[in-house]
Amino acid sequence: MNYCAECGAQVTLKIPAGDTLPRFVCDICLTVHYQNPRIVAGCVAEWGDRILLCRRAIEPKYGLWTLPAGFMENGETTEEAAVRETAEEAMAEVKLSALYAVFSIPHISQVYMIFRGKLLTPDFKPGAESLEVALFHPDEFPWERLAFRVMHETLRRYAADKPSGTFPVHLGMIQPPEKTDAL
């Protein structure tokens, strides 16, 4: 950030009075520009004993598989965001049943909120950001071709929960790649 979004003057990184962290503050109008983590909302959409995965048609991770998920928009709920992303990426209608996972990824300031839900019909097809959409049984998850570590972690836990049919809310943190074993 270089310029004030309100008045166009330059901003300086400094700790505002009464604050504890450096912020971008406008030199002229004194607006403090806070920057905060973004929510990625997504869905484990079930049809029978399989779930919906999408193969990405966009970078990053073009060609790899992911749960339908994307940035939550202003003016919607987390649940609406998860349903919308499933509609956009997999052209599928889902009815959510529960929150399933909340994963913080502090090194990129993102929080993933993944819900479980049921597909209303088995009708789906690739949306604009997907090359391919398909149903996978946990025994067949494409572990070597998953797009993001947060998806690997979510699907690993889902595959572990599935046999018992009990799905607690999972909380966790995704470390930077250099702090973990390579996936």
Next chain:
Amino acid sequence: MNYCAECGAQVTLKIPAGDTLPRFVCDICLTVHYQNPRIVAGCVAEWGDRILLCRRAIEPKYGLWTLPAGFMENGETTEEAAVRETAEEAMAEVKLSALYAVFSIPHISQVYMIFRGKLLTPDFKPGAESLEVALFHPDEFPWERLAFRVMHETLRRYAADKPSGTFPVHLGMIQPPEKTDAL
């Protein structure tokens, strides 16, 4: 938003190619400035059968009671944010035990994530943003003097869960005031 934070040129609200929603786009460098909901992380901090509430020393809702909570910062986890806010507002150390509530407030583009936890010691005192900090039994919650409807909703559910000792994860949405009965 009036100016591009990257180059200082004017921005125009328009739907970028391949997008579906209007965004602020720079007329010169073409940067798309996405705006997304912010997370407020907070804590139901228990000491015996009472929980910690803070009386606000800042606007909005100066003088009214709230759970310790505040905007999540870049670079932290949701859990770290809840613990930090409890330390800042109530000068109290808490160990989190579970996620308790996720409330979307779409009309102000906020998502509250409230955890349950245990105070490590009964030592607490007002931080810079609090006038007073105190422990309340659910039978004594200050219903008429709560700062925000999301806090009213969280505490209402907590008081209902407390007798059974079972605390599921609550999901919900807070409507604009005009769409609900006044609190």
